[in-house]
Amino acid sequence: MSSHTVSVLFVCLGNICRSPLAEGVFMAAAESRGLGSRFNADSAGTAAYHSGEPPDPRTTAVAAHHGVHLTSVARQVTRRDFERFDLVVAMDRSNRRSLERLRGHRPGPGSDAARIVMMRDFDPDLGSPDVPDPYYGGAEGFERVYRILERCCGGLLDDLAD
Numbered sequence: 639m640s641s642h643t644v645s646v647l648f649v650c651l652g653n654i655c656r657s658p659l660a661e662g663v664f665m666a667a668a669e670s671r672g673l674g675s676r677f678n679a680d681s682a683g684t685a686a687y688h689s690g691e692p693p694d695p696r697t698t699a700v701a702a703h704h705g706v707h708l709t710s711v712a713r714q715v716t717r718r719d720f721e722r723f724d725l726v727v728a729m730d731r732s733n734r735r736s737l738e739r740l741r742g743h744r745p746g747p748g749s750d751a752a753r754i755v756m757m758r759d760f761d762p763d764l765g766s767p768d769v770p771d772p773y774y775g776g777a778e779g780f781e782r783v784y785r786i787l788e789r790c791c792g793g794l795l796d797d798l799a800d
Contacts, residue, residue: 644798645678647719649737650729653683653712655773656783657729658693662706664791682715684736689713700780723752730768760793
């Protein structure tokens with residue numbers, strides 16, 4: 639891994655469930671490996687439904703249960719984010735399509751534009767390409783998403799540390 643700080647943006651639909659949890663889990667995992675200073679993470683949503691709001695209380699509860707502190711405030715992703723971040727991580731295929739439309743042209747070799755990837759690309763357990771949205775379910779859905787994100791963030795850190 640190079641010596642510059644790697645910036646990662648996690649993106650879901652409303653930025654109150656999956657992406658703030660991914661941001662928190664990723665940074666907690668980086669800190670636990672002694673790599674916290676090597677990364678900058680943020681989260682955003684493809685829609686502005688919850689802009690200015692803290693994470694969903696169920697997200698905050700599952701994070702706290704696992705010792706993860708969330709600090710994000712919901713915001714909508716912007717075109718400028720593709721210049722500010724090295725990697726943009728979509729939680730599901732719909733988010734990825736929205737991100738690709740917003741970014742426009744595909745970056746060529748040597749481009750400074752962020753690379754868009756799927757969160758589940760880094761999941762060692764094969765399964766759906768999407769991190770399920772727990773918003774309309776109960777606490778068990780948020781716990782399931784936490785477990786998925788914990789695996790994926792570990793895989794992402796392994797990939798970025800190579």
